[in-house]
Amino acid sequence: MVSLLVVAGLIVAAFVGFNIGGSSTGVAFGPAVGSRLVRKATAAALFTVFAFLGAWTVGRKVIVTMSEGIVPAAQFSPVAGVGVLFFTGLSLLVSNLYGVPASTSMTAVGSIVGLGLATGSLNEALMFTIVSAWIVAPLIGFGIGAIVGRYVYPQLAARLAFTRLERQLVQIDRSGSVPRLRLNENASRQDLVGSALVLGIACYMGFSAGASNAANAVAPLVGNGAVSIDQGVLLAVAAISLGGFTIARRTLATVGDGITDLPILAALIVSTVGASIITVLSYYGIPASLAVSTTCCIIGLGWGRASRAVTLAELATPTPGETPSTEFTADALAAPSTVDSGSEPQTVGEIAAGESPDTETRQGDAPSVPPIGEEDLEELTAESLFDPAATTRIISLWILTPSLSVVGSFVLFALLL
Template sequence: MNMLVIIAISAACLFAFNIGASGSAASMGVAYGAKVVKSRRIALLLAGLGAIIGALWGGHHVTNTLGKGIISEELIDVPIAAIILLVAGGTLLITNYIGIPLSTSEVTVGAIVGVGISFQQLYVTNILHIISLWLIIPFAAFMITFSFEKIRTKWLHKFKLKRSHKWLAVLLLLTGFFEAIAAGMNNVANALGPLVGADIMSMEVGLPLFAVIVALGSFLFGGKVLETNAKKITSLSLANGVVISSTTGFLVIIASFFGIPIPMTQVTTTAIVGISATKSWQSVWKQKIIHQIVKVWVTSPVISLVIAFSLTEMIVKQSFYTVVILILTIMITFVLLKYEVKVDKKIQKQTRREWQANE
């Protein structure tokens, strides 16, 4: 077997394993945090099982998009597939290690776009469609949970309805598993798409194989992510959890059937923010999580795009001139930003002194 093929498959397997550990495991976070599922092992097992079902049920839609819907199918050969997977998987692995949360879907799309820019071949309409849905779907999650929570609290107050914790617990378990299925449908394709596009692996072989790898990643190394997500949602009620998980699962599954790779973490987070907004609308926009979401949306695709573009230029096209210009531009931008911050601080100090003198 060609060494590049081995590298591409190995990178895809590592990427899939990391997807399971960081993304799919989070799908049961609400149910685990609410203590509906008390055992961490069972929660991770359910997340993994859901990922397998989702991938086998509808993972081929997003796989087709990532394999041939962003750049020309003829463009994705073995070296290009290896670059995309190494960049996407490596970027996600490094940023997870240093604590910067990135979206697997956005990292993968960014890497493919970086290759396309290098060859000046992109399906721009498809890319704009994907990017627009990266904004629309999280916003829809926010509006749905906000509206449902407003209606729910109004009915509880008006009709003095009694909460049935037993039924809510069952519903939360089911909707959590539903969210895990959605994660499998959307996320497994990130690792498999480039392999299918390069004809390294068929869809029939790849989907079950990578579904199992994602499930293993979730079960063996997803505990930390599960615990972190559980701590974030401990203040939510069972009813809140049902609304969040069902909304996230529904929107991501719809997107998956249309072949759109969606940043699931952002959808879940904006759904949680929608619940919080019903209590204090103004305070939501001051939360650091909002700034973090925006930062992740911007940095995820850009980081992988730049790295994939640079590697394609150097390894495939053997053009070092463009990469040098790119690196110099990035360095100059950082220097200018740093200088701008220093100037702003000086202006602020000068303004304060003038105010104090006037007083």
Template sequence: MLTYIALIVALFFAMNIGASGTAAAMGAPYGADAIKSKRLALTLVALSAFLGAVLGGGEVVKTIGEGIIPSDILTVEIVIIILVGAAFTLFLANLMGIPLSTSEVTVGSIVGVGVAFQSLFTGKLIVIISFWVIIPIVSFLITYILGVVIKKAEKKWSFLTGKGKWAKWLSILLVIGGCLEAFSAGMNNVANAIGPLVGANMISSSNGILLGALFTSIGALALGGKVLETNGKKITQLSLLQGSAVSFTGGTLVIIASVFGLPIPLTQVTTSGILGIGTAKDGIVTLQKSVIKRIIMVWLVSPVASLVVSYLLINLFIKVNGYNILIIVCTLTFALGTIKLSQIVRNERRNLHDSGSGI
């Protein structure tokens, strides 16, 4: 019974992965009208993600399944806790409107279990966290350089801006870039849902990847429309060539990371790429403090939130420890209270300032 529950939760998680990060891969082509049909855009995403997972998802599955904590810890109950911890954190984040990375949330949930059992492969974990920082920075630098080149080229040759007969070919290039990004998402992110099952020997790696890829594709087709609309509207200010630079850079970097078994946050890689292009296009003003804060918040909140949830679930249901639960509840209460208090103080200061402004 528990095995079926674990499988259902994993496949539901895979559908949500397809609906969120994977569907966003086609945002640039859809937003720039390189591909006008939403259904066609989602179909291309689904096929690309499926192929990415089936052809190259094995190494990341191995890392998620046995590279962060010893696989002998992974019982059916622990797998359910890892998946529920990650999925529940994503659900809460969606309610609050905070975008989280599925890769970071899954790794955080696994680390929470490792901390509870005091058994972690810290070396591998340090490498993963390091690349969470390194790859977005590399994405920014590459797209910045490409952005400078594209800006000069578009000034010199106006047809590169997507006007006239070249619009069709530049549109096709952008769609290919979106497919590459979706391929890389399938390669990297399907492991988040399937890896714990494979690590616990509940399903073989090949069957797990096939099922995960299938449900990720279903999620993209059935639930990805809203994400596609939102993401497309956010990046319509990019030209066809600039959008291609972002997609090809992000997709290539995530594919390289996947080959080495590193779970990487595609959303942050893509966001950093957009920032790189934007900085080359509009200058340092693109690097607004609010955008940087948002990236840092996602980077910090994603793994820490799921770590706390999975650690709490372990102490509630597996290693029942009232003291640890009390400490966690008190810490969360203190953190939330501090945030709320700081908001009240800011509002009071703002009200005082507004009241005095007319004197």
């Protein structure tokens, strides 16, 4: 009976890891695939390598926290291990049916919390720390995004441009007797620098995803001794890799074509901030959500960019009878020259489709950035970046999915244990 439960646990863990790989690969490498820097198979391979590095190094601390910190390891019987993984996968399924990327870490922790509440073994002090991190991390992401959007982003957007490559950046030259790699001959030095940034940050996000998500798939199995930490990391990464090479192809195409209307520069900034927050938390053994931190950084970046229409003094003392606008927009994240000319900011999908920014503007001198307080509020708030209804649904499901894990896990273990 026990051996069958262990096998069931391994299968469910692999299924959870498979879905993690399917979603995380697209989030990390969507911009790189969309801008034709790498192919989907190459993206999956790179994601696997860096997810393994993240899981094997920093991710061990998260596995320890979730396998023996939130509840004692002795509580992870074979039945409990399968139950925790089952409710993690079930909650993720509910979220996926609504088309919302759920927080795998929050969902997995919720399942373990249900076990701890049912058995009276929950480490309340540690959970207070984890929940505090869940509150503080998005606020940090929002704050950094707001500061960058208000003071730094306009200068970067005015000086950096990413162009479309007709073919992949790295190509295979088969003209000789031995195939060899070579760079796209049409790529300029600026293209190489921009490509290196996009690809480097994608790999960094892969590292962060591995560090935070490996524990979600195997922590219960490590807790009950079915696998060691080393074996758990290998199992998780193998399942994540399988998801990256299979179901991630669709998410890679989706993220690469759309990426929520973000210009590439904005995508790079929020990816770096989100991945850095999660890597630091993983170093301290705290499971947290990359999706939540990244989204809050997007909100902060857009708000900070839109706030340039007024000075801090004007924000603090609004004119009587006027309501300060806090709406943030896709146009607010465009370069100043792009907004002034009435054209749209270039997204990853537009690059892949061949829609390039104006060549003369890109090759000429960098446009000047209007001082804070002198930008046109109407231009900064021309189009909404997020659909309020969709944003409400996303936030609601981020709260609902871990709550379902807690309730379902608690009911199951209260009846069985």
